[in-house]
Amino acid sequence: MRSTTNNIVLERNFISKWRFLIREYQLVKEHRHVKYRFVGDFYKAHNTNRQTFFKYHNRYLNNPSDSSLLPQKRGPKWKTRRPHPLVERKVMELREQGNNRYEIHNILKPKLNKYTPSPSGVYNILKRNGVNRKTKKMKENKREIIKKKAGEMGHIDCHYLPQYLIPGIKKLFLVGVIDDYSRLVWVEVVTDITALSVMFATIRIFSFFQDGHRIRFEEILSDNGSGFKGNMDKHPFERLLKEMSIKHRYTRPMRPQTNGKIERFWKTLEEELIHETTFESLEEFLEELHQYLYYYNYERLHSSLNYAPPVVFLKESVNEICN
Numbered sequence: 001m002r003s004t005t006n007n008i009v010l011e012r013n014f015i016s017k018w019r020f021l022i023r024e025y026q027l028v029k030e031h032r033h034v035k036y037r038f039v040g041d042f043y044k045a046h047n048t049n050r051q052t053f054f055k056y057h058n059r060y061l062n063n064p065s066d067s068s069l070l071p072q073k074r075g076p077k078w079k080t081r082r083p084h085p086l087v088e089r090k091v092m093e094l095r096e097q098g099n100n101r102y103e104i105h106n107i108l109k110p111k112l113n114k115y116t117p118s119p120s121g122v123y124n125i126l127k128r129n130g131v132n133r134k135t136k137k138m139k140e141n142k143r144e145i146i147k148k149k150a151g152e153m154g155h156i157d158c159h160y161l162p163q164y165l166i167p168g169i170k171k172l173f174l175v176g177v178i179d180d181y182s183r184l185v186w187v188e189v190v191t192d193i194t195a196l197s198v199m200f201a202t203i204r205i206f207s208f209f210q211d212g213h214r215i216r217f218e219e220i221l222s223d224n225g226s227g228f229k230g231n232m233d234k235h236p237f238e239r240l241l242k243e244m245s246i247k248h249r250y251t252r253p254m255r256p257q258t259n260g261k262i263e264r265f266w267k268t269l270e271e272e273l274i275h276e277t278t279f280e281s282l283e284e285f286l287e288e289l290h291q292y293l294y295y296y297n298y299e300r301l302h303s304s305l306n307y308a309p310p311v312v313f314l315k316e317s318v319n320e321i322c323n
Contacts, residue, residue, distance in 0.1 A: 101123045166281065177217075195226065
């Protein structure tokens with residue numbers, strides 16, 4: 001370790017050097033320097049460059065003191081280098097479930113707010129613990145979210161209807177929610193997918209599940225679209241979930257397959273009801289849609305439910321639903 005005297009000498013030399021260089025630079029700029037005609041020659045002669053020189057030059061102009069000519073301390077403050085051990089532990093738990101750093105950040109944000117580690121911060125935690133690469137077990141855990149009872153998770157999404165569907169109506173959208181466990185589904189028709197319209201449609205959908213089938217969702221999985229994601233206190237959909245104490249989870253950006261169950265329902269609906277079909281009016285389409293939803297929930301067999309319709313599967317699991 002250098003002595004105090006040596007440190008003082010080094011600081012004095014550093015200050016003298018940069019004071020001299022700043023004076024020399026001014027002479028070059030004023031075309032009064034006897035040796036250097038261009039600033040490029042000046043930088044080269046003093047073994048520096050424009051970026052380094054102006055870092056000290058501008059700092060000195062803003063604060064003409066000796067301290068501004070000394071090297072500044074760099075790097076994060078020591079207290080901010082490591083997150084709290086409880087945060088690290090929660091990150092590791094979510095990693096074991098197969099979540100990536102972006103998903104971990106989004107899951108923790110509603111609870112930790114400003115203390116949530118950034119995606120790069122999450123990566124540093126994972127790397128420090130040797131799990132920055134997913135193991136086979138993590139991938140298997142992520143491959144499918146297994147739910148044990150109705151209402152543990154619902155998948156929500158918006159779907160664009162083709163313009164030819166109803167003559168005279170150019171824009172119509174569907175908002176749908178499907179129960180992860182039972183595959184019970186309900187859909188509402190809206191004329192736009194603003195956050196407010198999505199919120200009101202979701203309220204009607206939740207009423208179908210709760211009033212008709214005693215299903216109250218604990219978690220909702222959505223994509224990152226503006227209709228679903230925003231400020232927790234101002235965004236209509238986010239506020240609805242918050243007031244209903246429903247945890248909001250988000251899919252990985254640019255990966256719609258994460259919300260695969262509702263995406264698969266849209267494909268089935270397109271194939272069995274919408275594709276190459278037109279309706280004379282909105283009322284006719286709504287009637288056909290409701291009939292199809294009844295068929296889907298009460299009659300259509302699902303291989304993932306042991307070839308039972310969702311409502312039948314629910315009745316067989318009624319004890320689990322009530323617990």
